[in-house]
Amino acid sequence: MRxxxxxxxxxxxxxxGKSQLCVALAHxxxxxxVSADSMQIYKELHIGAAKLTNEEMCGVPHHMMDVxxxxxxxxxxxxxxxxxxxxxxxxxxxHVPIVCGxxxxxxxxxxxxxxxxxxxxxxxxxSELALYAKTEGKQALFARLKTLDALTxxxxxxxxxxxxxxxxxxxxxxxxxxxxxxxxFAKSAYADVPALLIGLRWERKSLELRIRERxxxxxxxxxxxxxxxxxxxxxxxEHPSMMxxxxxxxxxxxxxxxxxxxxxERIKVDTRRFAKRQMTWFSRDLRIHWLNMDTETDLCVLxxxxxxxxxxxx
RNA sequence: GCCUUGGUAGCUCAGUCGGUAGAGCAGUAGACUGAAAAUCUACGUGUCGGUGGUUCGAUUCCGCCCCAAGGCA
Numbered sequence: 226m227r228x229x230x231x232x233x234x235x236x237x238x239x240x241x242g243k244s245q246l247c248v249a250l251a252h253x254x255x256x257x258x259v260s261a262d263s264m265q266i267y268k269e270l271h272i273g274a275a276k277l278t279n280e281e282m283c284g285v286p287h288h289m290m291d292v293x294x295x296x297x298x299x300x301x302x303x304x305x306x307x308x309x310x311x312x313x314x315x316x317x318x319x320h321v322p323i324v325c326g327x328x329x330x331x332x333x334x335x336x337x338x339x340x341x342x343x344x345x346x347x348x349x350x351x352s353e354l355a356l357y358a359k360t361e362g363k364q365a366l367f368a369r370l371k372t373l374d375a376l377t378x379x380x381x382x383x384x385x386x387x388x389x390x391x392x393x394x395x396x397x398x399x400x401x402x403x404x405x406x407x408x409x410f411a412k413s414a415y416a417d418v419p420a421l422l423i424g425l426r427w428e429r430k431s432l433e434l435r436i437r438e439r440x441x442x443x444x445x446x447x448x449x450x451x452x453x454x455x456x457x458x459x460x461x462x463e464h465p466s467m468m469x470x471x472x473x474x475x476x477x478x479x480x481x482x483x484x485x486x487x488x489x490e491r492i493k494v495d496t497r498r499f500a501k502r503q504m505t506w507f508s509r510d511l512r513i514h515w516l517n518m519d520t521e522t523d524l525c526v527l528x529x530x531x532x533x534x535x536x537x538x539x
Numbered sequence: 540g541c542c543u544u545g546g547u548a549g550c551u552c553a554g555u556c557g558g559u560a561g562a563g564c565a566g567u568a569g570a571c572u573g574a575a576a577a578u579c580u581a582c583g584u585g586u587c588g589g590u591g592g593u594u595c596g597a598u599u600c601c602g603c604c605c606c607a608a609g610g611c612a
Contacts, residue, residue, distance in 0.1 A: 239576075264576060274576090300573040330575050337572090346573055380570090385579040388571075395573090407572050463574090470576045494565075499576055505569065 230419065231539050232312065232322040233531070234261075234336060236507050237425030238500035239327050239470075240435045242518060244277050246425065246527065247325040251285040253528050254535070257315045258282075259308055260289040261326025261335065264469045266304070269295045269455060272448045273471035275439070288315075295455065295466035302341045305334040324420075329506035336420050336512075342406045344395045354390045369393060374402035421535050424513040426504075431519055436496050440471070444489060449475055456480075470496050 233250065235243050247258050260266075264274040268291040276290060288311040293299050308331075312322045324335060334341075358366040367383035370393050377392045392403040399406070427435065452475040460467055462476060471492050478488040507513060514534060521527055 262576085263574090298574080301575075302573045305573090328575065330572075330577095333572075341573060344573075351574095382570085382580055385571090387574070387578045391573075403572095465574050465577070468574085468577060473576085496576080498566095501567090502569095502571095503576090506571075506575095509570095 230316050231535065232324065232420050233535060234324040234332060234420050234422045235425065236261075236327065236329075236332055236422065236513065238427075238432060238503040238507075239275070239496060240432065240439050240500065241327075241425040241427055243325050243327065243425060244275070245281070246524075247323050248277065248281065248283055248285050249524060249528060250531060251321075251323050252283065254321055254532060255319075256321040256323040257286040257288065257318075259311050259315070259322050259324045260287060261304075261308070261324050261328055261331040262289075263304075263328040263331065263465070265290045265326075266292055266299055267295045267466045268293065269458075270451075270466065270469060270472070272443050272446050272451050273469055275443075295458065296460050296464070298346075299465070300346065301330055301334050302345070304331050305341070308335055327503050329503060333510075336422070340407065342395055342399070344398050344406075346391075347394055347398065350394055350397065351390055354393055355386070358386055358390075363389075366390070366393070370396075373397070374404050376402065376404035419538065420512075421531070421538050422510065422513040423531055423534075424507055424515045425518050426515045427517075428519050432500060433497055436500065437493050440489065440493050440496065443471060449485075452476060453479065470499060 233256070235247050235250070237243050247256075250256060251258055262274070264270055265276055266289065267274065270276070277287070289304070289308050292307065308324075312324075312335075315322045324332070326332060354366060357369075363383050363386060366386070367378065367381075367389055370381070370389055371378040373396045374392060377396075381388050381392065383389070395403045395406060448471055452472050455467070455472060456476060456479045462468075462473075467473065467476060474483075474488040474491045474495065477483050477491075478485050483491070516527065516530075521530075
């Protein structure tokens with residue numbers, strides 16, 4: 226892990242106002258934004274990924290957006306490598322990186338001491354293991370993990386197939402238990418890094434309202450048209466880029482599975498649940514300084530308090 | 540006005556041959572190391588529409604009333 230100068234990280238659930246705040250923050254302190262968002266990665270995703278328009282970016286450079294195409298594969302490790310490189314370049318320019326995003330795993334990959342193993346995903350092994358689970362049962366797959374790596378098995382649920390498969394994958398490919406190669410988040414995530422982590426928090430009801438309004442506004446901006454364009458590309462619906470909130474539900478509508486009205490309602494419900502999961506994730510990161518957005522409505526006051534905290538960190 | 544079918548969890552409904560009830564979805568809480576907007580876990584008391592009757596006991600059977608949908612006028 227390389228040495229780093231101080232930088233800022235802004236996290237929070239979807240629709241909490243991170244992007245706008247980061248632009249203002251970057252403006253006021255010579256910063257550049259580094260997105261930490263698993264959907265903004267994709268070039269062809271705009272409205273549903275809630276990317277700011279060029280106009281809204283107000284000339285502030287944004288990184289880690291539009292880096293791969295929707296058909297490409299992309300992993301946390303890819304994110305970490307490329308984002309760290311971006312941050313190095315920003316520091317070299319004498320600017321401050323402002324990491325902005327709601328993908329908790331990406332945030333941890335960047336700010337924590339996440340030691341990824343050298344083992345990349347092996348699609349053929351994965352599908353082989355998935356087939357095994359399908360024919361022999363999830364319990365049988367889990368039993369294999371139990372014999373190879375009892376420690377990891379003890380913290381995973383047999384039904385959590387993705388994690389069971391990943392653990393088996395690493396263990397089989399290296400011949401060493403997965404648990405010897407990774408630490409749990411609890412031990413690693415609070416590493417002492419020179420970052421100021423800011424979290425944006427809303428009352429539940431306020432966030433729900435913001436989510437509803439944002440989905441309606443996305444539809445008004447042409448989310449359906451954007452999804453139709455994706456639909457014609459014929460990318461497998463299981464591809465991560467097709468699983469994004471908004472796209473997933475509208476693709477179901479376009480393939481005749483549900484009514485448009487229900488799809489839009491579904492987007493709102495699923496987005497709310499996602500926001501809840503994000504809050505669960507971030508709430509255990511004790512480094513985060515939470516700002517209550519319901520009460521702190523003055524942008525200038527917000528920016529000033531963040532800058533003050535950042536100066537104290539330095 | 541008459542007939543029919545319904546009224547059970549926030550929603551859609553199942554069920555109780557009379558011993559006060561349970562699924563899916565929603566909701567709440569949590570987990571999370573190379574798919575993460577993904578994936579996974581735990582959590583189920585509600586005047587069983589109202590009221591009177593029969594009964595040891597009624598959400599269940601009977602009467603009346605209210606509400607909804609459909610049909611006949």
